[in-house]
Amino acid sequence: MPITDAVKRLLVGRPVRSDKLGETLLPKRIALPVFASDALSSVAYAPDEILLTLAIAGTGAYLLSPWVALAVVLVLVVVVSSYRQNVHAYPSGGGDYEVVTTNLGRTGGVTVGAALLCDYTLTVAVSVSSGAQYAAAALPFLNGHEVLLAVGLVVVLTTLNLRGVRESGSAFAIPTYVFMAAIGAMAVVGGVRWALGELPAAESAGLGLVAEPGYEAGLTGLGGALLLARAFSSGCAALTGVEAISNGVPAFRKPKSQNAATTLALLGGISIVMLFAIILLARATHVQFAEDPATQLIRDGAPVGDSYVQDPVIGQIAQSVFAGFAPAFFVVTAATGVILVLAANTAFNGFPVLASILARDGFLPRQLHTRGDRLAFSNGIIALAAVAVVLIVSFDAQVTRLIQLYVVGVFISFTMSQTGMVKHWTRLLAGETDPRERTRMRRSRVINGVGVAMTGSVLVIVLITKFTHGAWITLLGMAVLFVVMRAIRKHYDRVAEEMAVESTPAAKVLPSRVHAIVLVSKVHRPTLRALAYARVSRPSVLEALTVDVDPEETADLQRRWNELDLPVPLKALESPYREITRPIVQYVRDLRRESPRDLLVVYIPEYVVGHWWEQVLHNQTALRLKGRLLFTPGVVVASVPFQLSSSEGAEDRWRGPAAGSVRQGAVARRPAGRPDSPTPHDGGDR
Incomplete structure (x- = not known):
């Protein structure tokens, strides 16, 4: 066997027969970490982004952080409820793309497809970059090497996913559950210590926070309202990854739709508890978190300077909650860093499936439609990794720069998908005569209608508050991808027309x-x-x-x-x-x-x-x-x-x-x- 084949078999494993596809299907206990790791990991950086934005108006603005989190939770509840309708109505795995294409037309479907492909790519870049920064915070010798570390992590994730969905899911299940247990333990211990009056303050609690020019009076006037809206839009990063389950329904064991819906409910409940726990503990420990800590944070009347190292919010909370018991602190920070990297696994499962469906419909190269040796969509996995590496290198693995490109694509797909579902239920109601079914359909339409209103409102807020901060890059990328996908479909249509067998003599x-x-x-x-x-x-x-x-x-x-x-x-x-x-x-x-x-x-x-x-x-x-x-x-x-x-x-x-x-x-x-x-x-x- 040639050395290249030997290395491939060592890394990826032996080929799997096509008739073994059923053995790769996932039970709920593995499907949860596979498809929900992105949304669960958002808990690790969504609170950071909320506090980071509110810090512009000074420490007083932190009083509103629980209310911002509550608004995010309301949107999350509506979106999860709406997507439970999606997985039952469209279980084939097309997700938002299938919903929109069926109900709003091919142009809308391609728009959603472009938005989701961009979002999945950014998920990998943001998650891995965030994990690299956590690692650098825990291991000082990695400072300055975050880009190289992030690229290496993408390569590892790519290799694991090339082995197959079930293999990668089994490998990632334990770290995901460890993260959930660590955050849960931190929430319980922190809540008990706070109730007993024994919760120590965070290491940054003694620092002052200087408001940026124009916000000295706090969140007042139009500027304060826009800043609050921007904090809300940044916190909505916690919703990313919800749509991945609707794309991954075929990977679930039977009954597929029911298992996917149950996994969605578990995802929503766990994310809500974690988000609230972190925000409330951040307030209880008086965490100070600034975008530019060297100048915004003050000690003894002077800026702390460049020598100050600002740990992430979860790291500061864990240090306070588990003061005196260092092993628990290290477990929380290590689990958080790992889950941030593994969050990219959601994209590694969602992107190839969506790309395969788009390739099947002629909007992407045909090579993306076929499965590889291990019954995974290998070409899609490799394409995702390549684009993510380009983003990581281009943005120097800085989460604060990449996060501004985030969320736009997913909320475009959220809004268009819910609009398509409203039309779906309206069409079915026109031909349904059973009173019980009509009642169920009306209830489902109301849920999706509320989803349209809320996700559409969030989309407008995101576009207004993030457009000049980098969201325009995402919109430009979506536009370019839309044009390319339409051009590919036009090419395939032209080739098919030329090659068609005519019935004429x-x-x-x-x-x-x-x-x-x-x-x-x-x-x-x-x-x-x-x-x-x-x-x-x-x-x-x-x-x-x-x-x-x-x-x-x-x-x-x-x-x-x-x-x-x-x-x-x-x-x-x-x-x-x-x-x-x-x-x-x-x-x-x-x-x-x-x-x-x-x-x-x-x-x-x-x-x-x-x-x-x-x-x-x-x-x-x-x-x-x-x-x-x-x-x-x-x-x-x-x-x-x-x-x-x-x-x-x-x-x-x-x-x-x-x-x-x-x-x-x-x-x-x-x-x-x-x-x-x-x-x-x-x-x-x-």
């Missing part, structure tokens, strides 16, 4: 004649083999063709041809400028022009070399010639291989692509060298 007409041409550079065994194959095909006309680059060599070739008494005429094309490709192409086109209903078959003798270094000894005239002839209508190029002695045993070294990889667009590896061709006057053949 004209489509069944055979060519009037077959005109075969064998290209000759020398009279040698490859040429004679090509000539034999051409004769066996019994064409109407058969001729040999060479190019007169050197008159002496051409005369010698014709003499040798006549000596062997070959039963095929040899024609020499003049080439005063010593070109080879142009005269042949022109000759073929002239024949096509004279007899447009004839089929022209050009036979090119090829010899196969066995070593890579032999390739440099031969020119690539044949490749250029093939490339030119491929664009000539009515012409077929036939390659006739001739294996040289150096290629002996190469077939034993050949290892073809694994099952499915060709369909995914993988390039087959050549054994040690690739076929080269002795075209007319190929310099390497002389």
Whole structure:
């Protein structure tokens, strides 16, 4: 086995048969960490973003943080309830894309598809970058290397997901449950210590917080209202990942829809408890959290300076709650850092499935539609990882910069999906006569209607408050992706139209004649083999063709041809400028022009070399010639291989692509060298 295949099998595992797909389906206990890790991990940074934004108006603005969290929770409840309707009505895995396409049309579906693809990509970039920052906070030697660490984490996640959904889910289940248990324990212990009056203040509690210019009076006037709205929109990052479950319904065990709906309810309940617990404990421990701590935080009347290291909110709370018991603190911070990285796993499960559906519908390259060796959508996983790495490097793994691009796409999909569901229930009500079913449908429509109102309002707030802070980049990316997807679909439609089999007699007409041409550079065994194959095909006309680059060599070739008494005429094309490709192409086109209903078959003798270094000894005239002839209508190029002695045993070294990889667009590896061709006057053949 070649070393590359051995490494692949070590990292990814052995191929899995297609009929084993049912064994990869997930029970709820594994589906929860697989599809909900993104939303659960949002608890780790959504409170940070709320406090970070409110800090602009000074410490007094923190009094409103519980109310901002309450508003976020209300939206979360409505969205979870709405998506429970989605998974029952559209369980095929298309999620928002299917809902919108079915009810609002193809243009709306492509818009939602573009929004979700952007959001999934940002999920990976934000989650991994946040995890890298947590790691740097816990391990000071990683400071300044966050980008490299984040890229390495993406590579690890990619490798695990290439092994399959079930394998990656099993690997990520334990850390996710440890995170939930750690936050739960912190909430219980912190609540008890606060009730007993024994909860220590956070390490930043003794620092002052200076309001930015214009907010010295707190959250007053229009500016205060906009800042409050911005804090709310940042906190709504806690809703990201909810839609992933609706895309992943096919991955659940039966009953799929019921299990997906139950997982959604569990996700919503756990997220609400965690968000409130962290916000309330942050208030109880008087956490101070600023976007620019070096200048905004004050100690003894002076800024703390660049030497001050600001730990994340959860880290500060855990240090206070578990004061005197360091192991618990380290468990909380470590679990938080791990879950932030694993949150990207939600995108690694949602993005490939959605990309596969879009590819099936012709809006993305077909290679994204097929499963890989381990029954995962490998090409989609790799594409997601590549784009996420570009974002991480471009934004220097800074969460505060990436978070501004976040949320926009997911709330566009939320709003359009709920609008589609309202239309869905309205359409079903028009034909339903059962009173009980009509009552159920009206109730569902009300839930989705409230969802439209709330998510639409949040979307407007997000666009107003985040547009100039980076959201325009996301909108631009969505627009570009929308145009590209429509162009891909247009291309596939045009190709399908050209390749369609017509029922008219004209489509069944055979060519009037077959005109075969064998290209000759020398009279040698490859040429004679090509000539034999051409004769066996019994064409109407058969001729040999060479190019007169050197008159002496051409005369010698014709003499040798006549000596062997070959039963095929040899024609020499003049080439005063010593070109080879142009005269042949022109000759073929002239024949096509004279007899447009004839089929022209050009036979090119090829010899196969066995070593890579032999390739440099031969020119690539044949490749250029093939490339030119491929664009000539009515012409077929036939390659006739001739294996040289150096290629002996190469077939034993050949290892073809694994099952499915060709369909995914993988390039087959050549054994040690690739076929080269002795075209007319190929310099390497002389």
